[in-house]
Amino acid sequence: MTMTPTMTKPAVADERVAKRNPLQKLLGRPEVGALVGAIVLFVFFASVSQTFIQPNAFATVLYGSSTIGIMAVGVSLLMIGGEFDLSTGVAVISSALTASMFSWYFSMNVWVGVILALVVSVGIGYINGWILMKTKLPSFIVTLATFLMLTGLNLGLTRMIGGGVSSPSISDMDGYASARAIFSSSVSIAGVDVNNTVFIWIALVAVASWVLLRTKVGNWIFAVGGDANAARAVGVPVKATKIGLFMAVGFCGWILGMHNLFAFDAVQSGEGVGNEFLYIIAAVIGGCLLTGGYGSAVGGAIGAFIFGMANKGIVYAEWNPDWFKFFLGLMLLLATIVNLIVKRRADSSKG
């Protein structure tokens, strides 16, 4: 592996290099814009509302953030890998419906349904990725089709099997209590109830960050999103990486689907439409480039946190929630502009 140098230049101090101080290094991170936004938002809501900074309220904000954030982890990775997925919102409901309807119809232990839902969720991801790789169509089209088909399947199959628009209650079935304990219960920390989803969310962000920054696969994710042809040319398995990312999104959807199911014991079959955009918004606010190749899992988490703060903060500040969407749109616009500037700067001396 080593080679003998046949020509070495004496080490000369390079006058072109200005020492980068730690602050400049920090400013080069993808999630810095979102972090600044989150701090500003936190200070803002803390100053207008007394309740916002109370531990219980903050736990609620975290819970709200986690229901977006769990999906945002998968969606961020996918976006860094250069694709995006419009079917995530309804796929979450598909997963929950699969688990409840299957267990109910066959009167089986709930866990059988939960495992089957995992297979279905990851399978939907696989099919999305496989069609995308086979057809080379834009992921917008492929996942839009999946979104519509799943929406129809959710409604149609639920009515066909259960005879209604929501899945039958499964709260009295075997395994319900233990599944609920995992997917939808709270842990009391210093008198404050924190939902399990918050811990699952944090764990997912940690694992995703590790994968992204410290493993081979993470390197490949950046590469397939940054330049798929270049990645292929140096031997990166582009297809497997992208399909794997869609499957990871499916996995996140499964976790959230199980939470939805066990939080309420029944699922409305028409839910989930529109949520896919919330996940994408969280990822984009968090610094993931829509064109791929740049971003971080932590960024997506901060994006989800901003979403959670804005969502609950408006309530705590006793404002009309009508303003929430306007606010979200503004955040998205600002975040995208910041990202654009970052990318231009990175590309500036190219060529």
Add this chain to the structure above:
Amino acid sequence: MNAKQIDQQQLLKDEKDPLTHTPVHLLSLENVGKHYGNIVALTDVTMAVDNGRVTCVLGDNGAGKSTLIKIIAGLHQHDEGVLHIMGEERKFTSPRDALDVGIATVYQDLAVVPLMPIWRNFFLGSELTSGFGPFKSLDVQQMKDITKKELADMGIDLRDVEQPIGQLSGGERQCVAIARAVYFGAKVLILDEPTAALGVKQSGVVLRYILQARDRGLGVIFITHNPHHAFPVGDRFLLLKRGKSIGYYDKKDITLDELTAQMAGGAELAELAHELEQLGGHGDIVKEVQAEVAGTASAGTPTQRA
């Protein structure tokens, strides 16, 4: 042209590998052809690559240079002819296949991901890891150190291996790509127009690396349309035109002037001069063209770059 062409059949039968003294070439093509639908991109190309030799492939745009290297690099499969690697017939189905037998390609667009740090690009697809099973993680520090050292050995004074590779100049990125191929133990190094987008000084730097790679015993395939870059470093020259081989020369059998004349379409220029003469009344222009025919090769003539 009085230059002696290499007899293609003789070449593959009798010539011996200069290092191993075996009749087996590191890589050889025999009558290779490729078509895309009804478009014939390449026909009947024969060439050989040996250890410690630079084989230059020259041709204008659309001559089939890119198709040729894509076949060798595993991006496309040839339809006709045979590709031998160390005497064994092969047909690559993916770039990974080609990489596995030691064929590394430095593409015109460099196959680097602009937004990724230099060290990540350097090790992309061949990352170093430590740890066991599912907990294998990247050996970041070692990869950074190696990147820095390898590039320093190539004489590239890098600012920071953590900066995105898109911020480097064209020549620097070229050198990173070459250093990467050399480090990963390439036996055959394909360079696709490495000097095309570079200034004079940077081109010189890249040509030096080509010679370095050759001296380390690599078989180099140097694709270019500039005979002034090809001649000083090349050992053999394959000239392509419209998907066909129009000449295959050993360095001892051809001069830079002859090479340039063939590249610049000397025959066409002579024909043009002849036609103008027959039409008459274009004395100045005829003289100019004749001078051009005579002087296509003189070092001062700027070669057009398209």
